[in-house]
Every structure is written in structure tokens, then in C-alpha cells.
Amino acid sequence: MMKAGLPATDVQAPGGIYGTYQRRREPAVEAQGRVVKPGQVVFLPDEPIVRRQGRDPAPLTVTQRHWWDHLETHQSGHGERLVQFAVRIRGPLDVDRLRHCLNLVIRRHESLRTRFLGDDRIVVQQPALEADGSFRFVDLSARSTAEAEMAARELAIEFAWLKISLRSGPLLGTLLMQLTPSDHVFVLAAEHIISDLASNSILHREIWKLYETADDTSLGEPPRQYADFAVWQQTILPTWVATRKSSWLRKFDGAPSSKIAVAESSTPNALRRYRLRELEFGRTLTDQLCNVATLIHTKLAFVVLAAHASVMSRWCQQQDVLLIFASGGRFRPEQKGMVGFLANSLHMRVRIDPHDAFCDVVLRIAAEHREAVASPDFDTLFDLLPNLQTDIYCNWIPMWMQPQNTRVQCGSTSLDIERFGGDLPWSRRFFPMFYETPSGIVLSVSHEEYKSLSEALDVWQTDLFHFMGEIVSDPHIPVATPRMALA
Numbered sequence: 001m002m003k004a005g006l007p008a009t010d011v012q013a014p015g016g017i018y019g020t021y022q023r024r025r026e027p028a029v030e031a032q033g034r035v036v037k038p039g040q041v042v043f044l045p046d047e048p049i050v051r052r053q054g055r056d057p058a059p060l061t062v063t064q065r066h067w068w069d070h071l072e073t074h075q076s077g078h079g080e081r082l083v084q085f086a087v088r089i090r091g092p093l094d095v096d097r098l099r100h101c102l103n104l105v106i107r108r109h110e111s112l113r114t115r116f117l118g119d120d121r122i123v124v125q126q127p128a129l130e131a132d133g134s135f136r137f138v139d140l141s142a143r144s145t146a147e148a149e150m151a152a153r154e155l156a157i158e159f160a161w162l163k164i165s166l167r168s169g170p171l172l173g174t175l176l177m178q179l180t181p182s183d184h185v186f187v188l189a190a191e192h193i194i195s196d197l198a199s200n201s202i203l204h205r206e207i208w209k210l211y212e213t214a215d216d217t218s219l220g221e222p223p224r225q226y227a228d229f230a231v232w233q234q235t236i237l238p239t240w241v242a243t244r245k246s247s248w249l250r251k252f253d254g255a256p257s258s259k260i261a262v263a264e265s266s267t268p269n270a271l272r273r274y275r276l277r278e279l280e281f282g283r284t285l286t287d288q289l290c291n292v293a294t295l296i297h298t299k300l301a302f303v304v305l306a307a308h309a310s311v312m313s314r315w316c317q318q319q320d321v322l323l324i325f326a327s328g329g330r331f332r333p334e335q336k337g338m339v340g341f342l343a344n345s346l347h348m349r350v351r352i353d354p355h356d357a358f359c360d361v362v363l364r365i366a367a368e369h370r371e372a373v374a375s376p377d378f379d380t381l382f383d384l385l386p387n388l389q390t391d392i393y394c395n396w397i398p399m400w401m402q403p404q405n406t407r408v409q410c411g412s413t414s415l416d417i418e419r420f421g422g423d424l425p426w427s428r429r430f431f432p433m434f435y436e437t438p439s440g441i442v443l444s445v446s447h448e449e450y451k452s453l454s455e456a457l458d459v460w461q462t463d464l465f466h467f468m469g470e471i472v473s474d475p476h477i478p479v480a481t482p483r484m485a486l487a
Contacts (some may be wrong), residue, residue: 049232049334057124058227059234062379078163084189085200091415101210106131111194111226111340112172134173148179160189196343204403226340258390265450276425279443286440288472296359301396306362310479312392313352315486323348326395346372354480358471395433
């Protein structure tokens with residue numbers, strides 16, 4: 001039988017991304033000359049993001065610079081449009097109206113028409129004045145329904161993986177495929193350096209809102225632009241890092257690399273292949289995990305992260321583990337509706353002792369997450385501690401960050417919009433993403449395709465589901481109790 005929950009105090013997570021979670025009581029502390037009450041999250045720095053003046057080029061953010069350096073080093077300055085969503089449109093689609101809506105959305109968000117200028121020493125981003133994005137139309141209606149659907153899936157994947165230059169672009173592309181006159185597949189794809197998953201959700205809502213109204217004023221005032229955020233970050237970052245660098249170094253300096261016990265691939269980077277595996281938790285297991293979250297006064301995201309971290313800790317055979325939690329990066333109110341590469345990494349260092357009760361690991365990780373959100377490093381930790389390495393990533397994708405199925409009403413006609421196809425694999429050795437969906441959690445794992453890693457991940461996923469089956473029965477069991485093949 002499950003034990004009673006722990007006494008707790010409400011803590012509001014940032015921006016409503018994770019909702020309200022609970023944590024143990026703790027005394028008030030002083031931060032930046034202010035008293036921080038128990039349960040209060042302090043969002044710093046305080047300086048608002050303001051609209052920049054003129055149309056001068058903007059600097060790259062720290063996250064963009066890391067991405068740029070990666071592509072310059074490994075892909076000769078070329079990327080792929082892997083930040084994409086595909087939807088199926090059933091109904092009498094007005095193609096010209098859709099193209100007009102796309103142009104309005106591209107004009108609304110500078111990041112979608114951004115180019116990158118400069119040399120190896122200094123790179124800047126420059127939004128184009130006019131809407132800039134490729135639109136491709138493919139008619140598949142001469143094929144059977146099954147053949148057209150298969151061709152649409154193949155074309156969507158090919159479209160996203162097409163190599164594009166960061167300097168010449170276009171970094172945004174759209175593809176419309178006609179299966180029948182009343183059945184289409186629409187794909188919007190962007191290079192990660194100008195967009196992220198949360199941006200997809202924003203664009204999806206705006207495109208179909210405009211399709212209904214054909215009035216760009218229906219979206220309200222344009223949001224702050226990503227270039228505004230880049231200028232803001234460059235302005236506040238020196239002081240921000242200077243005042244927190246010592247605490248970050250104390251926390252993470254000397255942290256052991258949390259690496260899985262599988263040999264690296266010997267294949268050259270240019271020849272490596274990646275695949276995607278998707279695993280559905282189902283409604284029953286998801287509801288059971290939600291019950292665990294309710295019992296110990298936390299949120300589902302932290303229960304899933306704690307389970308993943310506990311399994312990975314045993315696989316890596318480490319009690320002192322480094323976790324990287326992907327954040328939406330939208331910490332300030334001025335970032336509402338902003339489109340761009342805002343996602344960044346929250347670093348957390350957690351000790352997971354084999355005798356720790358699972359519920360204590362959950363609350364410890366929730367507290368670590370709260371601290372990381374209150375004092376984000378904006379991905380500068382990769383520069384301060386370049387040897388900091390971990391294979392323990394966790395990406396939690398809540399429903400609001402995903403384009404949702406919807407019905408669009410335009411005059412007397414209506415369109416039914418629903419998701420088409422799945423994710424594309426990221427070029428990562430091991431990169432799990434947990435999606436919150438109406439039918440339950442879906443685990444999407446991108447990984448490099450070679451025998452020893454694929455075989456290890458087969459065992460890992462079995463261990464993960466076995467571990468979760470144990471902790472939903474009793475979240476107070478020691479994390480070493482569930483048997484694991486990889487441990």
C-alpha cells in the first residue's frame with residue numbers, strides 16, 4: 001500500500017510550464033538584497049527585454065553560437081530543417097489563402113527570415129526585410145491513397161533532412177502535398193538555429209488563426225523578436241555570469257562525467273546514421289505515474305525525470321550524477337509568443353544513493369530544477385566547464401509545446417487539422433524526449449545506429465519500464481530495489 005504524502009508548500013514553476021508542484025518546507029533566504037519566501041521562485045535578471053532600435057544586425061545568443069560552432073566544425077556550416085511539424089488537412093483547402101497566412105506569420109517573426117553574416121571570428125544574425133521562406137507544392141493525387149500517404153511521409157523526411165547553408169538559407173521551408181483535392185499534408189520545417197519546439201506550437205496556432213480571419217490584427221501586437229532577446233542577453237550576461245560564476249563552479253567543478261558503458265562508434269561523423277524509436281507508456285501507466293506525483297506532491301515531469309535519472313545512475317554506475325534538463329528557455333513575460341532558438345540546457349547535479357527512497361529522489365530533483373530555473377546559466381556553463389559531460393539528458397515536452405489537432409472554420413467551410421507522421425531523429429548519440437500526449441506519455445529516443453548501442457538501448461528501455469512498474473506500486477522503495485539487467 002502506498003504511504004501518505006509528505007508535508008509541503010506550494011511552489012509555482014516558471015511560466016506555467018510544469019504547473020504547481022510541492023516541496024518540503026524551508027526557511028526564507030536572502031537573494032540579491034531581497035527576502036525570498038519559501039516557495040517563491042525569483043526570476044533574474046530583472047531587466048526587461050525591450051524592442052531594439054533600427055534594423056542593425058544582432059549578435060548570436062550563447063546557445064546559437066554553440067550550435068553554429070557545431071555545424072561549422074562537423075557539417076561545414078550546413079544544417080537541416082529538423083525543427084518541423086507536419087499536419088494533415090482534411091477539407092476544401094484554399095492554397096492561396098494558406099500561402100498568404102504563411103507570409104503574414106513570417107513577417108511577424110523576424111527569426112523566420114534570418115540570415116547569418118560574418119567570418120570565423122564574428123558572426124551576426126540579420127533578419128531580411130521581406131517574408132523569406134521557400135514554399136513547395138507537390139501533387140500526389142494521381143496515386144492511390146496508400147501510395148500518396150507513403151510518398152508524403154518520405155517527402156516530409158527528405159524535405160527536413162535537405163542540407164541548407166546557414167549563410168544563404170532559406171532556413172525556413174514549407175511543403176504542401178495534395179493527396180486529393182480535399183486532403184493535404186502540410187509541413188513547416190526550420191533549422192534549429194532559428195526555431196525550437198515551443199515555436200512550432202506558436203506558429204501552428206497563428207497560421208490557422210489567420211486562416212480563419214485573414215486579418216493579421218487578430219493576433220494582436222507582434223511579440224518581442226528573438227533578435228531583441230539576443231541584444232538583451234549580450235547586455236546582461238557579463239554581470240549575470242560574474243555574480244554567479246563562483247557558485248556554478250562550486251556546484252559543478254569536479255563533477256564526474258556521467259557516461260553510459262557503451263563504446264563510442266568508430267564511424268566518421270559524416271557517415272554516421274541515426275534512428276528514432278518511439279515507445280508508448282499508454283494511458284494506464286501514465287495515470288499511475290500521475291498518481292505517484294499527486295501522492296508525493298510534485299508534478300508528473302519530475303517523477304518521469306527521477307525515474308529516468310535513477311535508471312541512468314545505475315547504468316552509469318555513479319551516485320553523483322550530472323543531469324541536463326532541456327528547458328523551453330522562456331523565463332520572462334516579454335518572451336510570450338516569441339519565436340526562436342530559446343530552448344537551452346538546465347544543468348543539475350544530484351546524488352542518488354542506492355538506498356534512497358524514490359520519492360526523496362523526486363523531491364531532490366524538483367528542488368534542483370527550481371534552483372536551476374531561478375539562476376539559469378544561458379548555456380555559458382559549456383564554456384566555463386568544457387569538460388562537463390553527461391549522457392543523462394531529459395527532455396520533457398508538455399502538451400502546450402506541441403501543435404494540437406484542431407478544427408478551422410472559414411466562412412461556410414471547415415478544415416480538420418491533425419498531426420501527420422512522427423518525429424525525426426536528432427543527430428545525437430543518445431537523446432530521449434518524453435512527450436505528454438492525451439493518450440499518455442510517449443518516449444521518443446534518437447540515437448546513433450550501431451550494434452552495441454542499439455542492443456544496450458533495447459535492454460535500457462526494458463529496465464526503464466520495469467523500474468516504473470515498481471515505483472508506481474510503492475514510490476517509497478529504495479531505488480536499488482528494482483532489478484535491472486544493465487546495472
